[in-house]
Amino acid sequence: xxxxxxxxxxxxxxxxxxxxxxxxxxxxxxxxxxxxxxxxxxxxxxxxxxxxxxxxxxxxxxxxxxxxxxxxxxxxxxxxxxxxxxxxxxxxxxxxxxxxxxxxxxxxxxxxxxxx
Amino acid sequence: xxxxxxxxxxxxxxxxxxxxxxxxxxxxxxxxxxxxxxxxxxxxxxxxxxxxxxxxxxxxxxxxxxxxxxxxxxxxxxxxxxxxxxxxxxxxxxxxxxxxxxxxxxxxxxxxxxxxxxxxxxxxxxxxxxxxxxxxxxxxx
Numbered sequence: 478x479x480x481x482x483x484x485x486x487x488x489x490x491x492x493x494x495x496x497x498x499x500x501x502x503x504x505x506x507x508x509x510x511x512x513x514x515x516x517x518x519x520x521x522x523x524x525x526x527x528x529x530x531x532x533x534x535x536x537x538x539x540x541x542x543x544x545x546x547x548x549x550x551x552x553x554x555x556x557x558x559x560x561x562x563x564x565x566x567x568x569x570x571x572x573x574x575x576x577x578x579x580x581x582x583x584x585x586x587x588x589x590x591x592x593x
Numbered sequence: 594x595x596x597x598x599x600x601x602x603x604x605x606x607x608x609x610x611x612x613x614x615x616x617x618x619x620x621x622x623x624x625x626x627x628x629x630x631x632x633x634x635x636x637x638x639x640x641x642x643x644x645x646x647x648x649x650x651x652x653x654x655x656x657x658x659x660x661x662x663x664x665x666x667x668x669x670x671x672x673x674x675x676x677x678x679x680x681x682x683x684x685x686x687x688x689x690x691x692x693x694x695x696x697x698x699x700x701x702x703x704x705x706x707x708x709x710x711x712x713x714x715x716x717x718x719x720x721x722x723x724x725x726x727x728x729x730x731x732x733x734x
Contacts, residue, residue: 558606562599562719569726576733 528577535570542567597651598722604649604656605715611659612641613708616701623696626680633680636694637664638701668695 545560618639625636642660649656675681676689 556607556610558603558610562603565723566596566599569723572727572730576730580733 531577532574535567535574538563538567538570597649597654599719600649601654601656602715602719602722604646604658605718606712608641608643608657608659609708609712609715611662612643613705613712615639615641615662616705616708619694619696619701620698620705623694623698625694626678626691633682633692635670635692636696637666638668638694638696639664670695 542560542563545555545563548555549557549560622636626633628634628636639662641662643657644660645655646658647655649658670692671694672687672690673693674689675691678691681689681691
């Protein structure tokens with residue numbers, strides 16, 4: 478089975494913390510995640526790209542899972558274990574993406590509530 | 594990311610399944626006295642050969658794949674005296690004897706149990722990996 482490349486959670490978290498510090502919201506400590514590998518450049522525009530990339534990877538994982546399930550249902554010579562793994566990986570990746578999205582929305586509401 | 598652990602466990606599941614297939618084949622053909630062409634030749638037991646697969650793992654961990662399914666050429670047939678059998682030896686010292694595959698049902702079943710346990714073990718490892726992944730989400734939640 479070809480391994481499906483996973484999105485890099487640590488780099489995603491790191492970028493999230495960068496975005497937070499860039500927008501002045503306290504919370505995740507950049508140093509706390511410093512050990513995590515990944516794109517460490519303090520570039521505000523790259524965060525969007527990385528987020529989009531990870532969403533795309535989650536999407537491709539879900540497409541892989543859907544293709545595997547379809548293969549299983551239409552009687553192709555696929556191993557059930559591989560199908561289940563593809564589905565599980567897509568599920569985990571999607572949940573992770575949702576957590577990141579929730580964190581983003583939370584950060585946004587915090588900024589929104591700042592009185593000027 | 595924890596995902597490679599998933600792929601490694603899956604490779605184990607796939608490999609054990611292939612092994613289980615060969616065991617089923619050996620048990621199904623335990624009384625097979627002729628080959629595909631209909632000639633008198635006892636079935637030879639097949640065994641799956643596993644090899645490590647570094648392409649699946651990461652950081653030194655390796656998955657497994659089935660390098661080949663080998664037939665056991667050394668195995669001695671079990672001889673039964675059945676002169677009326679169409680696959681019986683026609684002439685010579687063994688005249689009237691039929692060669693049956695030299696498969697030991699007991700060892701095949703033991704192998705089958707082992708394959709099933711190994712499959713379960715891979716599933717267990719996968720469960721733990723899944724748990725870890727879900728726990729990791731709590732960092733953000």
